[in-house]
Amino acid sequence: MQGIGCFRSVSDGGVRVELTAAATATAMTRGPLTIDVAESVEKKIERLISENPVVIFSRSSCYMCHVMKRLLSTIGVHPTVIELDDGELGALAALDISDGEGGTGAPAPVVFIGGTRVGGLESLMALHVSGHLVPKLRDVGALWD
Secondary structure, three states: OOEEEEEEOOOOOOEEEEEEOOOOHHHHHOOOOOOOOOOOHHHHHHHHHHHOOEEEEEOOOOHHHHHHHHHHHHHOOOOEEEEOOHHHHHHHHHOOOOOOOOOOOOOOOEEEEOOEEEEOHHHHHHHHHHOOHHHHHHHOOOOOO
């Protein structure tokens, strides 16, 4: 994981960020994200979490990740999505930001709202059902009236 590529996702309108070595210097300078190539992976992840109102760490093959992205998209939020492959899940686990909701112990999906770890799909759904998700998204600037 030497770089971060950023591009606008066609399917859901959100920003998709990939933490891959294949990212080029040109791809890294596009979009609103600033990248320091000498920055460690952990620092990049921490900075992405702090600079973006909603960040989802996802895997493309995970149905819970898909449901999480669809829920936020339906509400009108366009999260920054960081798609991780199996080799990159270790960096996420090393930061101790996995969802902690059991299952297979996989560290994705996990969502951060306003720089704070909300957790996985179960936590996000609990916020939504309780009526606290939309106000929280408004507070961090991810959703407007």
